[in-house]
Amino acid sequence: MSNGYRIGIDLGGTKTEALLIDIDGNKVFSKRIPTEKNYQGTIKGIVNLINEIEEKFTTVESIGIGIPGSVSLETSLIKNANSIWLNGKPLRNDLKKSLNKEIKLENDANCFALSEAVDGAGKSHSVVFGVIIGTGTGAGIAIDKKVLKGKNRVAGEFGHNALPRSSDTEISLAKPCYCGLRGCIETYLSGPGFTGIFNSTHNTNFETKEIIELYENNDSRAVEALDDYVDRLARSLSDVINVLDPDIIILGGGMSNINYIYDHIDNKLSKYVFNETIFTKIVKNVHGDSGGVRGAAWL
Numbered sequence: 694m695s696n697g698y699r700i701g702i703d704l705g706g707t708k709t710e711a712l713l714i715d716i717d718g719n720k721v722f723s724k725r726i727p728t729e730k731n732y733q734g735t736i737k738g739i740v741n742l743i744n745e746i747e748e749k750f751t752t753v754e755s756i757g758i759g760i761p762g763s764v765s766l767e768t769s770l771i772k773n774a775n776s777i778w779l780n781g782k783p784l785r786n787d788l789k790k791s792l793n794k795e796i797k798l799e800n801d802a803n804c805f806a807l808s809e810a811v812d813g814a815g816k817s818h819s820v821v822f823g824v825i826i827g828t829g830t831g832a833g834i835a836i837d838k839k840v841l842k843g844k845n846r847v848a849g850e851f852g853h854n855a856l857p858r859s860s861d862t863e864i865s866l867a868k869p870c871y872c873g874l875r876g877c878i879e880t881y882l883s884g885p886g887f888t889g890i891f892n893s894t895h896n897t898n899f900e901t902k903e904i905i906e907l908y909e910n911n912d913s914r915a916v917e918a919l920d921d922y923v924d925r926l927a928r929s930l931s932d933v934i935n936v937l938d939p940d941i942i943i944l945g946g947g948m949s950n951i952n953y954i955y956d957h958i959d960n961k962l963s964k965y966v967f968n969e970t971i972f973t974k975i976v977k978n979v980h981g982d983s984g985g986v987r988g989a990a991w992l
Contacts, residue, residue, distance in 0.1 A: 696751070696752075696753075697716030697754055698715060698716075698721065698754055699713070699714050699753060699754055699755050699756075699757070699991070700712070700713055700743060700756045701757050701758075701759070701804075701986045701989035702739055702743070702756070702757070702758040702759065702986065702989055703758075703759045703801060703804070704728065704735065704759060704760050704801070705761065706728060706730075706775065706776045706828045706829075707727065707728055707828065708725050709727075709735075709738050709742065710985075711725075711742040711743070711745075711746060711986070712987060712989075713746050713750060713753070714987070718811070718812055718987070721750065722750065723986075724742060726738055726741075726742065728776070730776070730778060731778055732779065732782050735776075735779070736788065739758065740788070740792060743792060744792075755797065755990075755992070756792075756794060756795070756796050756797065757796075757799065757988075757990055757992030758799070759799055759801035759803075759804035759805075759985045759988060759989040760774065760776075760798055760801055761774045761779070761800075761801050762776070762779055762780065763800045763846045764784075764785060764798055764846065766845075769783060769785065770782060770783055773847070773872070775828070775829040775879075785798050797989075797992040799840065799988075799989065799992055800833060800846075801825065802824075802831035802850075803842070803988070804833070804985045804992070805978070805984045805988055806821055806822065806823030806832070806833030806834060806835040806840065806849070807839075807991055807992070808980055808984045808985065808987040808991065809821060809823050809835075809943045809978055809980065809988075811988075811991055812987075813980050814941065814943045814976050814977070814978055815835065815940070815941050818939075819837055820834070820835075820938075820940045820941075821835040821836075821939060822834055822942045822943070823849075823942075823943045823945060824930075824945065824946075825945050825946040826884070826926075826945070826947070827945070827946025827947045827949075828883060828885065828946075829852060830851075830882045830883045831850060831852045831879075832849040832850070832851050833848075833849045834848050834937070851878060851929060851932070852879035852883075853872055853874070853877050853878070853879060854877070854932070855874075855876045855878070856876055856878050856881055856925060857931070858928055859876060866881075866894070867881055867886060867889070868880055878925075881922075881925045882926055882929065882948065887904075887922055887948065888900060888904065890918070891915075894918075895914055901947065901948070904919075905951060919953045920957070923954055923957045926954065926958065927965055930975065931962055934962070934966050934971070938973070940973065941973065941976060942974070942976070944975065944976070944978060945985075955975065955976070955977065
């Protein structure tokens with residue numbers, strides 16, 4: 694008889710997290726390790742984590758892995774990963790060979806959206822749009838607690854849409870995106886995008902938390918930067934609302950911890966959404982950094 698245990702792995706650009714949950718979603722075990730920024734090192738790290746869990750807790754029911762990209766329908770290789778050493782690699786097949794087990798792979802933003810839809814901030818809603826604004830920018834869509842993948846497996850990838858209503862000056866602020874285009878939402882809303890624009894504008898070298906500290910001390914540069922950030926976020930999400938019209942939008946990733954966003958996003962949205970009243974709520978996630986790994990376990 695199955696013990697109902699499920700393993701989730703969140704493969705991030707800087708850390709890889711493993712989580713074991715029981716049939717009710719309760720955490721049984723978790724562990725984080727640094728992500729090695731090469732393919733073989735990444736494989737080894739994941740395999741070691743799964744083997745460690747199975748040695749301690751016997752056989753598990755399923756293994757799901759959230760990745761910063763997706764699996765090509767044509768080749769079964771990884772594509773669109775901002776952890777670029779994964780692109781073009783047969784990650785699922787290599788893990789299956791190493792572990793001799795079936796592996797479920799899913800985009801990390803889809804895992805985040807699923808986690809929040811199942812038992813997080815979106816648990817009482819049907820259509821959930823889960824946004825990650827961290828090292829990169831992406832999103833996932835969960836409908837009735839199931840991931841919407843899309844025909845091309847890119848549903849929710851709004852981070853690689855162009856920033857809406859952007860000026861020539863605004864386009865010049867951000868660096869070219871790793872995808873090869875310029876003006877992608879990710880290059881403005883990600884943590885590196887936010888700090889990069891601030892530092893290049895003011896000839897500084899601050900991290901995000903230092904910019905927030907400047908804001909808390911009423912530094913005019915930081916106030917303006919945060920206002921611009923929330924306006925860009927509102928423009929980006931207004932397009933999502935105008936097309937998908939989700940019940941709720943849930944923010945995750947490091948930038949989602951900035952309280953300024955939630956204090957000002959509604960007023961900004963009202964300028965851009967095609968409706969007199971906006972009923973869609975923009976909220977912070979419930980599961981924090983563990984949202985993606987929990988979603989991977991639920992796959």
